[in-house]
Amino acid sequence: MGDAIDLTSDGGVIKTILRKSKADAVGPTENFPLVDVHYEGTLADTGEVFDTTHEDNTIFSFELGKGNVIKAWEIAVKTMKVGEVAKITCKPEYAYGSAGSPPDIPPEATLVFEVELVACRPRKGSSLGSVSEERARLDELKKQRELAAAVKEEEKKKREEAKAAAAARVQAKLGAKKGQGKGKGKAK
Numbered sequence: 465m466g467d468a469i470d471l472t473s474d475g476g477v478i479k480t481i482l483r484k485s486k487a488d489a490v491g492p493t494e495n496f497p498l499v500d501v502h503y504e505g506t507l508a509d510t511g512e513v514f515d516t517t518h519e520d521n522t523i524f525s526f527e528l529g530k531g532n533v534i535k536a537w538e539i540a541v542k543t544m545k546v547g548e549v550a551k552i553t554c555k556p557e558y559a560y561g562s563a564g565s566p567p568d569i570p571p572e573a574t575l576v577f578e579v580e581l582v583a584c585r586p587r588k589g590s591s592l593g594s595v596s597e598e599r600a601r602l603d604e605l606k607k608q609r610e611l612a613a614a615v616k617e618e619e620k621k622k623r624e625e626a627k628a629a630a631a632a633r634v635q636a637k638l639g640a641k642k643g644q645g646k647g648k649g650k651a652k
Contacts, residue, residue, distance in 0.1 A: 467480070479553075480550060481550050482549045486545075492542055497528045497587060505574045525581070535557075536559055537591075547581070549638065555574055556573060
């Protein structure tokens with residue numbers, strides 16, 4: 465969908481937006497550094513999935529700026545908005561590199577992550593500028609989820625209607641063919 469954006473100006477972290485967020489969606493800030501994401505990580509060379517939250521539909525949460533995730537995520541997730549899905553391609557020096565690479569990931573591997581920013585939250589115990597702003601943000605997130613669910617339901621309904629219409633056409637053709645053979649050869 466989107467163009468590839470070089471976030472590090474050295475090709476180390478490339479972000480491509482696969483699904484844009486709504487125009488008024490929020491992103492991580494100093495007040496909202498805790499983020500929730502869905503993701504799937506693959507090896508760029510083989511396409512092999514090495515980690516995902518999609519199998520068990522879990523959410524991965526972390527705080528930006530604390531060094532709890534690879535550098536590429538620190539850089540790329542800061543640029544995202546809630547609801548956005550992005551492909552993040554990261555060179556080894558922005559991924560695991562030679563230090564701390566999980567056993568199933570070669571240290572020299574370029575990694576590709578498809579990341580969806582699900583939510584941004586304040587740290588526990590931090591005072592928000594406005595509780596009403598946070599409530600409005602959560603309400604908007606809920607509306608986005610409900611809208612997505614409604615769109616999926618509408619698409620399902622249209623598919624079912626199309627199937628029913630196709631079945632009715634087939635049934636009508638079969639009925640027409642049955643009636644064609646009657647009475648042949650009786651007229652003299």
